[in-house]
Structures are given as C-alpha cells and as structure tokens.
Amino acid sequence: MLAKILTGTTFGLQGILVEIEVDVAGRGFPTFTIVGLPGKSIDESKDRVRTAITNAGYEMPDSRITVNLAPADIPKSGSSFDLAIALGILSASKILPQEVLDDKLFIGELSLKGSVRSVSGIIPLILMAQEKKISQIYVPVDNAPESTLFSHKGVYPVISLEQTIAHLRSEIKIKPYIPIESEIEDELVSSYDLAKIKGQEQAKRALEIAAAGFHNIHLKGPPGAGKTLLSRSMPTILPRLDRREKLEVAKIYSIVGQMNNDILRGIRPFRSPHHTTSRVGLIGGGRNPSPGEISLAHRGVLFLDEFPEYPRNVLESMRQPLEDGLVTVSRASGTLTFPARFLLLAASNPCPCGYRGHPKKNCTCAPGMIERYKKRLSGPLLDRIDLHIDVPPVEVSELTDEFESESSALVRARVIQARTIQKKRFKSTPISFNSEMSSADVKKYCFLEKEAETLLNKAVETLSLSARSYFKIIKIAQTIADLDGYKSIVSEYIAEALQYRAKEL
Secondary structure, eight states: OEEEEEEEEEETTEEEEEEEEEEEOSSSOOOEEEESSBOHHHHTHHHHHHHHHHHTTOOOOSSOEEEEEESTTSOBOSSTTHHHHHHHHHHHTTSSOGGGTTTEEEOOEEOTTSBEEOOSOHHHHHHHHHHTTOSEEEEEGGGGGGGGGSOOOOEEEEOBHHHHHHHHTTSSOOOOOOOOOOOOOSSOOOTTOGGGSOSOHHHHHHHHHHHHHTOOEEEEOOTTSSHHHHHHTGGGGSOOOOHHHHHHHHHHHHHTTOOOHHHHTTOOOEEOOOTTOOHHHHHEETTTTEEOHHHHTTTSEEEESSGGGSOHHHHHTTHHHHHHSEEEEEETTEEEEEEOOOEEEEEEOSSSSSOTTOSSSOOOOOHHHHHHHHTTSOHHHHTTOOEEEEOOOOOHHHHHOOOOOOOHHHHHHHHHHHHHHHHHHTTTSSOOSGGGOOHHHHHHHOOBOHHHHHHHHHHHHHHTOOHHHHHHHHHHHHHHHHHHTOSSBOHHHHHHHHHTSOOOO
C-alpha cells in the first residue's frame, strides 16, 4: 500500500516542502530503502525508525519498504524526517488511515525509545508551512516556543511517536501550543552598565553614536584601558529587536540550532569570536554551507577583540559584507546568500606590546615590529569603519572618584529616540539607519547649514579626505543631530564627526 505524508527541509535560510511517499510491498525480501538524494543522517534514520516503531508498541512490516523523498532533485540531510517516515510506514501498513495525515506537516527526530527530539531549522519550515497554507504543524515539544514569532495557531508540540499516533487516532488530544506571555523588562540587567565604568567619557559618547546610527567603531588603546569593558557594555544601550528584525535573526539561529530565549525576547546578538577563528567560521560556508559569525551577528554586534591578531585574509573577507550587508557563499551544491547587517566593534592595541604612546610606560617594540603590526589592517578595511576612538589609560583620580556617569538606560533612551527619527526619515525605503545611506541618499536626506558645509570643505582640503570619508562624516554628523533632536547639521556636529576620522593604527 502507498502512503503520503508531508515534511520539510531547509536550503540556506529557506524552507522547502518535502512529500514522503512510502510503499510497503506485499511481496519481496524484507528491505528498507530510502531514495530521493538522502544524506548520511537520513540513511541512518532507518535503524532509528525501525526501533522506535517497535518500542512504541507496533510491528515493523516484514516486507520490502521503499521511501521516496520528493522532489528527488534536492539534496536532503538532517534527522528531522524521522517522525514523518515512521508515520508514513504505519499508514502504508494500514495502522493509520491516510486521511489523518493529509494537510499536516510532521517534523522531528526519533530516539530509539520513540521520543521526539528537537531539530534545527524549525522557523523556516513554519514560514514555509504558512505560505503553503498547511493547517497543522507537528513539531518537537522543545521547538514549540519558536512558534511564538508567528500568528499560526496550528502548531502542535509532540513528545513521542506513541503520543502522536494516539492523537491521530483520536485516542487523546494534543492541544496547539499557546505561548506564555511575559512582560519584557524595560531595562537590561547587566554587569556592564555604562554607569559602572569609570572615565572614558569620549569613548562612551562614541558608543552612543555608533548605537544610534549603527556605525562601525574601532577602539584603540593600551592594555587595561577598558576597551573590552566598554565593548561589552554596547548591548545595554541597544534597543530591542523589532518584530521584522527578530524574525530575520531567529531564522539564522534556528538553522544553526542555536535558538535561545534572548532572541525570542528581542535582545540583539552580541558575537565575540576568538582571533583564531577561521575564514569559514567567520564568513560562513563549509561542505553544507551554513551561516558564520557575521551572519549570527545580524542586526546586532560583532566584537573583534585584538583586531590585528586575526589573519589578514579573514579580515579582508569582511569588506564586501560590511558594504552590502550580505554574504554570498558559492559551492558545488549551490549558491547561498546569508544576511550580515552587523555593527562591527573592534578593539586593538597601538603596538604589539601595547604601550606605544603610553604616558607612563615605555614601548619595547622595534620600529619594524610596529610597522608590520600596522600593516595587518588594510586601509580599505579601516576605511569601512566610521568611528575611530583612542582609549587612554584611566587616571587613579578617576578610579577613586565617586561620580557616576549616565546609566545605560538613559543612553539607550536617547538611542531609541534617534532611531525613531531615522525610521521616520527612511520610511518606505529599504534603509534603516544613517550608516546605510548611499551618497545619493546623503544628498537627499541630510541638510548642512552653511557654516557646517564650509567647515567640512576646509577639512576635506586640509586632511585630503576621500570621497567615502566625506560622506561618512556627514552620516556621523546626521546621527549626532538625531541624538540632539535637531533637523539640520550644524558646524558643531561636523567638528565632532571629524574627531572620529581614521588615524594611523
């Protein structure tokens, strides 16, 4: 007898509907064959499915079983097909009627005992099911919270194969998943609040500007000056993800199997890969291409500590994603594009020993060492970073001072206000932040007062700034104006933006 059942697979960030056809022949030697370009993990599912069916209290058909995964021209991998294959076999064996499987999508990995384990890629599959107007989606109970991002009311959390069969036979009733509503705190509880960081007011101001306009930022200073501490405080001044951004980020984390409650709560990603990270680890790729760290930092922060210590080829591979907000990975199996609209937050020392220019400690580096260290970061890469900040060592008087600077909550309130202004400015356009404006957008949306324009023109001539730097300064000045709630760019904003231009490493 032939049975049909629906499941799904993922390719990149897209969900693809897969129809499983199961034929249990009345004659022939007992065999179990899976066709339709299955990967190794799917081929191994035969033993999991056979044992799970037996432990659920049913008999495995003692005949030739053929399972076809359609469409047959798309490679398939993963363990999410187990539940659907098992139900298809039971339907083809006349244990389950075909009509109870119609218009339903089944996803889940089976243990040998028959319990349904969580899998990756649930969010793209639910999106696909919504588009295909599939009324009921059966997912592992541990994956059910991911459905809170959708309005789909037909997501059923299942615990085991036995429970699923009983539900389909109307012996018990599995209720659709109902998300637990919880109020999100206005303030992020963190040990990295800006108020707890002594000194470094200029660096804090730069972080605020970077957060408001989504500008890339580079902190440079000696060891112990507070670069890492400042960088770790960045998430506390960033607003929550909106619904569209949350869905974009959740799809990426669902694909790689790293979905967590922070994403569901709207907390922006903060990724901090070690400087030994490979190019594939940072950019993405592999035999079966998957997102890298820059995509996992999408709509959030990518923190690269010890910036010059990363291999040069790894850093140079970020140039195109920094410009386009996308990364394209081409392999023999196909070409995939992953989103990578992240805020780059880099920290570095001024030299290998870290004390070049220190007011109290002498640098022990030879000139050649310093020159080689500087060359690890190319000019084109540094030119894609908007804000360059020197972080000097903190004086003892500042450490013992009882004065507390502004809290992260106050700074975040200004950042949210500035982003609201940008949202209105770029309404009905694909632009979200000032940093994403092209040169044409700068001319269209940014208004410089006469004194500000004169100051900028003089700076371009005196400092020999590039065209990219010219427009970058205007974009930074526009963000400063948004933080102040001012509609036009005055000379003070241009002067402050010029302080953040790229200097030598």
